[in-house]
Amino acid sequence: MDAACAHGGAAWVRIGPRGLRTLTAADASAYGPLVSETPQAPHDPSLEGALRRTLQPWTRRRVIVGAGLAGLTVLLGFRACAPRVSTEARPGLPSLTGTQLAIFERLFALMIPTRLGALVPVANVPVLANADAAVARLTPEVRLLLQRAMLAFDLGAIVTSGEGTRFINLGDDAAAAYLSQWQHGGEIRRAAYGGMRQVVMLSYYSDPAAWVPLSYDGPVTESRGIVRLGHAPLPEV
Amino acid sequence: MNPPTELDRHAPLPVLDASNVQGDLVSLKTDVVVVGSGAGGATLAYELARAGKSVIMVEAGRYVRSKDFSEHLPDMFAKTYQDGGGQTNADGDIMIVQGRCVGGSTVVNGAVCFRTPEAALRDWRDEFGLVDMTTERLAPIFEALERRLGVHVNGAHEISGNSRVLLQGCEALGWSAHPVSRNVKDCALSGFCFHGCASDRKQSALVTHVPWAMAHGAKVLADTFVERVRFEGRRAVGITGQMRDPFTGEIKARVHIDAERVVVAAGPIQTPLLLFRSEVKDQGGHLGRNLALHPSVLITADMEQEVMGHRGASVGACCDAFVEPGAGRFLFEGGMPSPEVLALHLPAHGEEHAETMLRYPHIAATACLIWDRNNGSISYDGKVKSIDYRLGDEEKARLRLGLAAGARIFLAAGARSVFLPTPTATRIRSPEEVGNVISALSLDPGTMQMISYHPQGTCRMGADPARSVVGPDGAVFGYEALYVADASLLPTAILLNPQMTVYMMAARVAARMLGQ
Ligand SMILES: Cc1cc2nc3c(=O)[nH]c(=O)nc-3n(C[C@H](O)[C@H](O)[C@H](O)COP(=O)(O)OP(=O)(O)OC[C@H]3O[C@@H](n4cnc5c(N)ncnc54)[C@H](O)[C@@H]3O)c2cc1C
Numbered sequence: 001m002d003a004a005c006a007h008g009g010a011a012w013v014r015i016g017p018r019g020l021r022t023l024t025a026a027d028a029s030a031y032g033p034l035v036s037e038t039p040q041a042p043h044d045p046s047l048e049g050a051l052r053r054t055l056q057p058w059t060r061r062r063v064i065v066g067a068g069l070a071g072l073t074v075l076l077g078f079r080a081c082a083p084r085v086s087t088e089a090r091p092g093l094p095s096l097t098g099t100q101l102a103i104f105e106r107l108f109a110l111m112i113p114t115r116l117g118a119l120v121p122v123a124n125v126p127v128l129a130n131a132d133a134a135v136a137r138l139t140p141e142v143r144l145l146l147q148r149a150m151l152a153f154d155l156g157a158i159v160t161s162g163e164g165t166r167f168i169n170l171g172d173d174a175a176a177a178y179l180s181q182w183q184h185g186g187e188i189r190r191a192a193y194g195g196m197r198q199v200v201m202l203s204y205y206s207d208p209a210a211w212v213p214l215s216y217d218g219p220v221t222e223s224r225g226i227v228r229l230g231h232a233p234l235p236e237v
Numbered sequence: 238m239n240p241p242t243e244l245d246r247h248a249p250l251p252v253l254d255a256s257n258v259q260g261d262l263v264s265l266k267t268d269v270v271v272v273g274s275g276a277g278g279a280t281l282a283y284e285l286a287r288a289g290k291s292v293i294m295v296e297a298g299r300y301v302r303s304k305d306f307s308e309h310l311p312d313m314f315a316k317t318y319q320d321g322g323g324q325t326n327a328d329g330d331i332m333i334v335q336g337r338c339v340g341g342s343t344v345v346n347g348a349v350c351f352r353t354p355e356a357a358l359r360d361w362r363d364e365f366g367l368v369d370m371t372t373e374r375l376a377p378i379f380e381a382l383e384r385r386l387g388v389h390v391n392g393a394h395e396i397s398g399n400s401r402v403l404l405q406g407c408e409a410l411g412w413s414a415h416p417v418s419r420n421v422k423d424c425a426l427s428g429f430c431f432h433g434c435a436s437d438r439k440q441s442a443l444v445t446h447v448p449w450a451m452a453h454g455a456k457v458l459a460d461t462f463v464e465r466v467r468f469e470g471r472r473a474v475g476i477t478g479q480m481r482d483p484f485t486g487e488i489k490a491r492v493h494i495d496a497e498r499v500v501v502a503a504g505p506i507q508t509p510l511l512l513f514r515s516e517v518k519d520q521g522g523h524l525g526r527n528l529a530l531h532p533s534v535l536i537t538a539d540m541e542q543e544v545m546g547h548r549g550a551s552v553g554a555c556c557d558a559f560v561e562p563g564a565g566r567f568l569f570e571g572g573m574p575s576p577e578v579l580a581l582h583l584p585a586h587g588e589e590h591a592e593t594m595l596r597y598p599h600i601a602a603t604a605c606l607i608w609d610r611n612n613g614s615i616s617y618d619g620k621v622k623s624i625d626y627r628l629g630d631e632e633k634a635r636l637r638l639g640l641a642a643g644a645r646i647f648l649a650a651g652a653r654s655v656f657l658p659t660p661t662a663t664r665i666r667s668p669e670e671v672g673n674v675i676s677a678l679s680l681d682p683g684t685m686q687m688i689s690y691h692p693q694g695t696c697r698m699g700a701d702p703a704r705s706v707v708g709p710d711g712a713v714f715g716y717e718a719l720y721v722a723d724a725s726l727l728p729t730a731i732l733l734n735p736q737m738t739v740y741m742m743a744a745r746v747a748a749r750m751l752g753q
Contacts (some may be wrong), residue, residue, distance in 0.1 A: 047311065048321060048323050049314075049320055049321055049322050049323010049324065049325070049332075050322075050323065052323055052325075052329070053323070053325050053329040053330075053332065054329075056328075056329035057683075110586065110587065111585075111586035111587065111590065112586070112590070112591060113587060113588055113591050114591065118591075118595050119591050119594065119595060176587070179586070183585055183586070183661060187683070190660065194660060197581075197585065197586060198581065200586075201577055201580040201581055202311070202577050204577075204580075205576040205577040205579075205580045205594075206309070206310075206311060206575075206576070206577040210576070211576065213595060214576055214594065214595070214597035214598070215545065215597060215598045216547060216575065216576050216597060217547065217548065218308070218309075219307060219308035219309060219429075219435075220308065220427050220428075220429075221306075221308060221425070221427055221429075221435035221436050222435075224425075224427075226425045226427065226435070226436045227436060228247070228303060228304065228435070228436045228437050229246075229422070229423070229436060229437040229438060229444075230246030230247040230437055230444070231244060231246045231250075231437070231444045231445075231448040232246075232387075232422070232437075232440060232444050232445050232448075232449075233243070233246070234241055234243055234449055234452055235384070235385040235445075235449065236384075237381040237384050237385055
């Protein structure tokens with residue numbers, strides 16, 4: 001295992017609330033009230049709500065989160081853990097960071113394995129575009145939570161995957177084992193896993209391209225020509 | 238009193254909203270202003286309008302026409318659900334769904350209809366002094382409502398494959414189960430009740446009480462969030478609100494309505510919040526308290542046979558073997574989710590997940606709804622609401638019984654596997670496993686995915702101002718000209734789906750307001 005990486009990761013894990021920024025109520029309020037009683041903003045509230053729910057341990061607790069995480073990891077020698085896949089932002093996908101794209105690319109392959117041939121291959125469903133569009137409609141607050149959870153997930157592999165490198169650099173078997181650690185880990189790790197899983201499942205299964213092998217019909221009223229009845233006639237009682 | 242002017246059934250309703258408002262102030266005067274256009278608000282508005290009162294309904298959500306019901310859940314969440322479907326309790330483990338659009342929750346509900354059960358009415362009479370709430374005296378109100386709204390017992394063609402599995406399992410076990418009644422006319426069997434009925438067959442308030450009230454002269458303002466009830470002394474004299482563009486959030490107009498009487502029917506979460514904002518205080522400190530959520534879990538099963546659960550009426554049948562006090566007090570109703578929702582109820586990821594998703598045509602699902610005590614509360618810190626609710630020991634015990642019974646129903650119907658809605662799905666393969674698996678579940682906050690479709694009880698009705706917020710006539714104790722007419726009135730939780738009870742209560746409040 002690369003010593004600098006191990007040290008960097010361990011330092012991140014240990015320094016915790018003292019050394020890194022923690023998400024406080026003040027941080028959250030900088031992005032507006034958690035649930036405003038005023039009319040809804042033009043975000044996608046469905047995923048927003050689901051993620052807000054799932055990632056709640058990341059807001060409720062004084063969790064290690066890193067606006068400064070990336071900078072700190074560089075200081076601690078993360079350069080030695082340079083990504084082996086592209087972490088460039090991509091044209092046409094403006095809302096996901098390059099690192100998020102790299103993480104999601106791995107996650108789609110791991111979570112929805114389509115190599116058995118029966119599900120529509122992930123490559124044939126615009127999953128990254130769907131994920132990018134979904135993230136675009138999140139409030140800044142939830143978007144940031146997701147970003148931080150994903151960054152911690154990626155970098156946490158340096159310490160706990162046994163391979164001394166980031167999640168996006170792991171081989172298939174190690175990546176699957178690491179993902180399963182987060183699925184069954186403590187509350188914070190389970191929450192990050194749950195949040196990422198929600199984006200993955202929504203981006204794949206809500207796309208009509210994925211429905212054929214499921215025999216799911218999708219919307220039917222237009223396609224079956226079902227007649228709209230309009231308002232009911234005035235009642236006699 | 239003028240005769241009603243029947244509206245063109247296929248034309249948009251003449252609703253005033255952010256898309257057509259002129260000027261930056263809407264100032265109106267009326268006999269009665271009703272906050273909310275859902276089950277309670279629209280029913281009451283219709284009763285008052287047809288008795289000749291001038292009525293304005295003010296609705297925070299959008300006016301969404303059925304032609305814009307896309308049958309795609311994420312889209313319909315955004316268009317028609319409170320907080321876009323993201324509303325939860327403070328722990329974040331119970332999703333609390335409510336409609337937020339003209340027609341309120343009736344637009345997105347499952348259309349299941351039950352009269353108020355006698356067990357609840359008995360408590361309301363004995364403990365809360367609602368002496369005239371007897372099954373016999375309420376029967377004519379229910380009969381009239383049921384005729385108006387096309388309530389009927391599902392015919393054979395309205396029992397989907399999903400509901401047939403529930404019926405088969407119960408039959409094998411000898412448990413009582415039967416088709417439910419629904420307020421649907423000529424159901425097109427699209428299976429999209431929870432997305433809003435795109436062909437207007439579900440007799441929601443959007444196609445019944447709202448247009449009928451308008452035919453009798455009522456007006457509707459949409460996109461208009463009521464901020465406060467205004468008072469002169471202790472007398473309610475109107476409301477103020479904001480009309481906002483639902484897409485940009487921009488304020489389009491301030492709304493100011495003077496009224497002889499104000500009725501709050503904003504639903505059991507929003508009604509107490511509005512009363513808090515308006516600085517209403519009740520004598521016993523019960524405002525916002527006594528919240529019941531009637532929590533439910535979705536149990537899914539991989540069946541040997543093909544089920545095609547998404548095809549057919551959304552809810553066909555129920556198992557009511559455990560409904561009565563002493564029998565467990567939980568209820569099963571069928572309901573099959575779309576793939577993106579189902580995916581989150583099946584094994585978490587990987588090959589096992591993919592294999593189970595490929596079984597989609599074989600998956601059956603049922604909601605298990607449990608009766609709860611009114612132990613929750615709503616609070617408001619001036620900016621943010623908090624819905625504080627946790628399962629108590631009694632509810633946890635009930636949930637365990639419900640999960641076990643649900644697993645047994647599916648296994649008796651021939652399921653290969655049953656999945657319980659823990660965050661990554663717990664699998665049960667045989668009846669022998671049921672007891673051990675279920676007793677090992679902790680049911681602590683965050684360990685079970687739950688949904689509340691039926692919040693109720695935050696402004697409870699009763700004869701004693703020290704124990705209730707609202708009197709038997711619907712008027713808020715200690716105030717004049719201020720009424721509540723929605724699910725927040727229910728003094729104790731009813732285990733059966735509540736929409737008919739809400740219609741009935743609103744119709745009664747309207748009758749009292751008319752001096753009947
Ligand atoms: C998905 C779903 C499925 C359901 N299925 C069933 C079923 O099958 N059978 C059944 O019996 N019941 C069902 N219900 C429950 C039933 O629909 C409700 O109990 C009932 O509609 C409650 O009536 P209400 O008048 O209290 O509130 P609602 O019908 O929710 O209406 C309240 C209205 O007030 C508006 N409002 C809130 N705040 C403000 C404000 N400040 N200013 C202006 N307007 C405001 C809201 O936008 C909303 O439109 C279901 C509910 C849901 C959400």
